[in-house]
Amino acid sequence: MRPPLRQVSIALRAAQTSQCHQQPPTRHFTTTPPTLHNPSTSSSVNETEISHFSALASSWWDPHGPSRPLHLMNPLRHDFIRSCLDSTPSPTSADETGLRYLDVGCGGGIFAESAARLPTTHSVTAIDPSPTILAVARAHAKRDPALSSMPKLQYLPTPIESLPLPASPSHRFDIVTLFEVIEHVDYPAAFLERVGQFVKPGGWLVLSTMARTPMSWFTTIFVAENVLGMVPRGTHDWSKYVNEGEMREFFAGGGVETGSSSSTEGGFGVWGAPRVMGVVFVPGLGWKEVKGSEKVGNYFLGVQKVG
């Protein structure tokens, strides 16, 4: 059974309204995670999602398989990250030691491998809750001597909630990435709250996802899954999509007020104005940047932690 269509937005807003000391309707609270204050035992991703992607594991690296759109999108991820980094004077230690990446929901390692190959990279920590997919990721990295024996790339079978937060902010990450992940998460606000803590001051949280619009339902569910079969059925749950405007509000509001536990861990922090890039998949040509399309379909969003 599908959750109510606006559930994600409600989850995000429920968190924000509580911050404003308003009493949200009770049913909205049912969408917030029950174990929010004990993040080490909860997972942001539900079991159905994990088993769905585990079933796709064997085809993850097939360039003509269901993950082809992800492979085609990967170069744009790097272009977008570069545009984020270039937008401010180098705030991190990246110039001397290289960039430290945390890739959350790394799947078969499409992004993690490519980030580890870049000469500007110090290390990539890639996590995914599915051990089946991580086995694929590890086996694939073995095929490349530039990756397999380097300590640069590390895969960990864990949800973000169980990943220990480095005590010192300087040991956190220059770039934390969430590529095509947030739309598979039940409680995006709490999830982003947790993920945001891993970003080093001056570092960037970079994500890509789809807006929840009639157009995105038509393209990602109806055309891609049902008509063309380009993406396996059940890959996406349209109701979980998060709009770019909702993301902006979320980061502008400083995340979720979750009590003292998060602030003792370093807190969600203060975020700069998001950078956004809308992209459109053109069959036969791949992904193209289309200005304004972040309002209707796939988009990248990057926010810098400024405090």
Place this chain on the structure above:
Amino acid sequence: MDTILRRRGAYVCRSCTKTLRRQLSRNYSSAASQPDIYDVVCVGGGPAGLSLLTALRANPVTSHLRIALVEAQDLSKIRSWKLPPDRFSNRCSSLTPSSVQYLDQIGAWGHLERSRVQAFQEIQVWDGVTGARIEFDWAPGSAPAAGTTVAYMNENLNLTSGLLKRIEELGGVAVFDKAKVERIAYREETGDLDLREWPVVHLAGGKQLAARLLVGADGANSPVRSFAGIEARGWDYDRHGVVATLEMEGEGWGSGNEVKIAYQRFLPTGPVAMLPLPGNYSTLVWSTTPSNASLLKSLSAKDFIAMVNAAFRLTPTDLAYMHTQSSGQAAEYTWRLQHTPFNHRAVPQTALAVQDGTVASFPLKMRHADTYTTDRIALVGDAAHTIHPLAGQGLNQGQGDVQSLAKTIEYAVRHGQDIGVAMSLEPYVAERYAANHVLLGVCDKLHKLYSVGSGPLVPLRSVGLSAVNALGPLKTFFMNQAAGNGVKVF
């Protein structure tokens, strides 16, 4: 083992060579069977292969790649190639301005002997049967500037020698020349590293080179292409290209050395072309039947020269008769020329002599590989396509491939992709396949159209040629095509 450790690159990293060493010592008993690991192994040190390696080394984004070159010939001899100023190699190619621009961009053009390169500004083409003529000079207003170069004639050895000098200057390429490729195979063993999908080039003497990306720049009979299981389809033209270096009566009909003209006459047996070299010299490319070719090669210098001059002046019937003579063509030509009216300013100047040992021939064919890439393999130049020489596009197509493949590799490196996987190579195929296919097709059709000596096609094609000459825009298109600017049509 020591060589593995010494040749360290950033892409195949320091720590993994260490691991590889550990793994290898576990998997192998004999040191001779250990492969060196490279990012790019290029088989073939011709213009395409050398240009690709130069481009990769010259670009700071790709210069950290570990690169190896495998070539059967002695490259030090080619690198130090030198001929006196009045002697020219018989293997020349036209280079379009865009090819030259790219060679300049990768820093190779300055290493060529520039005094041996001849630019030309005009092409004269005519039908040997009907006399219909097209002047491929720039239509008024269409030339980028007065006296704009259509193409450059250059000896292939001048190019490869210049490229080798540039590669030596850049350094960083492991060169295996005078090397025989015994076989190419995949490895079966796996240990800490899984290199089962990496092709390994086995050289005579036991050297093994494992390739992230194996480039086949190894010519029309490419062993790399065979290994990849890629078919090259096409046909033989049953024609040979006869080449020679000729000494002419002067520097050409153009105003001194300012305007040099290339000539091509379509005979029923195939096109014959006279292409300008510096000074009084020209290079000949005469496509004709294998039996005519062997006759031409058997003639005395005097008779050979007579045949060349006849090819641009006499009727196809006269020529056909002279091909039946085993000797005595010089006298025959003198006699028949008196009875043949022609505008001597519309044909090349008279050839006076042929340089010793420059008459040679090679079979002409059309081939196109089914694809240019598969996982960890890419084909460039003649390994990917062989074209009829009538438009002088063979070497330029290879340069276009190199430019595109180097750009594709650069993009992959910039975005952290594995440069060897088929997906990373997709832009190269997408960019080059259709463009090469169109050019192969056009040259093939032109050859076939003009191979007909009589019948209804003959008057039709003359209408074609005269009409083309009259139609400005179409002519500009042909000129742009010859100058390598023709991409805009696709």
